[in-house]
Amino acid sequence: MTKTLFFALVAVAASAGVFLGRPAAGQHRPVLVYDRVIATQVADFDWKDAKKGGVSGSLKFSARRAAAPIVVYLTRDGGDGKFAVPDALEVRQEGARFAPGFAVLVKGQTARFLNDEKKDIAHNVYFLGATEGDLGIFDRGQSVQHEFTAAGEVSLHCSIHKNMDGKFFIAPSPAFALVESDAESFRISGVPAGKYKLRTWQRQKRFKDVELDITVEADKDATVAVEMTR
Ligand SMILES: [Cu+2]
Numbered sequence: 001m002t003k004t005l006f007f008a009l010v011a012v013a014a015s016a017g018v019f020l021g022r023p024a025a026g027q028h029r030p031v032l033v034y035d036r037v038i039a040t041q042v043a044d045f046d047w048k049d050a051k052k053g054g055v056s057g058s059l060k061f062s063a064r065r066a067a068a069p070i071v072v073y074l075t076r077d078g079g080d081g082k083f084a085v086p087d088a089l090e091v092r093q094e095g096a097r098f099a100p101g102f103a104v105l106v107k108g109q110t111a112r113f114l115n116d117e118k119k120d121i122a123h124n125v126y127f128l129g130a131t132e133g134d135l136g137i138f139d140r141g142q143s144v145q146h147e148f149t150a151a152g153e154v155s156l157h158c159s160i161h162k163n164m165d166g167k168f169f170i171a172p173s174p175a176f177a178l179v180e181s182d183a184e185s186f187r188i189s190g191v192p193a194g195k196y197k198l199r200t201w202q203r204q205k206r207f208k209d210v211e212l213d214i215t216v217e218a219d220k221d222a223t224v225a226v227e228m229t230r
Pocket of ligand 1 (some may be wrong): 096122123125158159160161164
């Protein structure tokens, strides 16, 4: 079965980095966070004015896949343009669980964390990775929010509940596909014509991430075969 989420998109030049989360004395901090920070550039054009095409791809793996999604995303050579950012994502916390526990956001999108516990339980949200921050402690019925303005991987945590965690991948633009663990193809539509790097991000990092040059032409789908190897 093929499940792809796809969206329109544009721009960004990117680079990859590795970030290590450092434990702080007396506070619950994960020992290690691998992160891929995606640097982005700004380009002076608006997606809504651009002629658009798409990307259709197949995925092959040299070994067994993890039961976790992969994100295929594009970064535009020469930089980002302006695009519409999706509405805020609401994340609930009842039962001391982030719901959803995983989501792909678009750079500039806001996540709102709602403490919807039935009992008097306080929560905290702090996050590590491409963006770091702490939204404080808040009681039942309250919410906090944050606008994620840097692309890359972010892990979510609660300083009160040590087993409470979640993950966001902040895509640099709407040009991405969320590929579920049983899918072997993807499609990204609504992409402004131009030259791009196609890249992968894995929730469970079993394979080398790929980076491929592709050109998107108006009213066409570029086709690409992505091979993931260890
Ligand atoms: Cu909590």
